[in-house]
Amino acid sequence: MQENVDNTKKSGITRRFFMGWGLAIVIGMASLAFFLLTVLRMPFPFLLPGKSGRFKIGTMADLPPGRTKYFEDDQVYVFSDQDGIFAISAVCTHLGCIVSKDDNGFVCPCHGSRYNLEGKLEKGPAPKDLPWYSVSRLPNGQLIVDKKKSVKPGVKFI
Numbered sequence: 001m002q003e004n005v006d007n008t009k010k011s012g013i014t015r016r017f018f019m020g021w022g023l024a025i026v027i028g029m030a031s032l033a034f035f036l037l038t039v040l041r042m043p044f045p046f047l048l049p050g051k052s053g054r055f056k057i058g059t060m061a062d063l064p065p066g067r068t069k070y071f072e073d074d075q076v077y078v079f080s081d082q083d084g085i086f087a088i089s090a091v092c093t094h095l096g097c098i099v100s101k102d103d104n105g106f107v108c109p110c111h112g113s114r115y116n117l118e119g120k121l122e123k124g125p126a127p128k129d130l131p132w133y134s135v136s137r138l139p140n141g142q143l144i145v146d147k148k149k150s151v152k153p154g155v156k157f158i
């Protein structure tokens, strides 16, 4: 009976010893694996390059005066009137919600900012007007909006 108690006590110390070292080894291996994965991942960008900012909107024939088109993927409204074609951002200048167009201009559904039909800010909290983007034509007649080129409000492609 006495021997049996001693064996349990002896094996308990051994088990505790190996449990402690085993846990340390597992944590060490996990840390090393995490470190190696982080180092191996470094040459690759976390963010993929964005789009060029340029997109096709059709030809002049596709945009007769009085036409409005919304390009959802690029979040831009394109308008055509008697003076030409122009593009206005649909991204609210407050926190980036997408504005919707109504008869009087644009309204932001998030916090109620309002812009007139030319994107000029009428009511905050948005801090500034909606930007206008450059519209140009390729040699094949295709019209292009370039979101990386802002133009002054009122500048239209003729």
Ligand code: FES
Binding pocket: 092, 093, 094, 095, 096, 097, 108, 109, 110, 111, 112, 113, 124, 125, 126
């Ligand atoms: S995001 Fe448009 S008003 Fe706040």
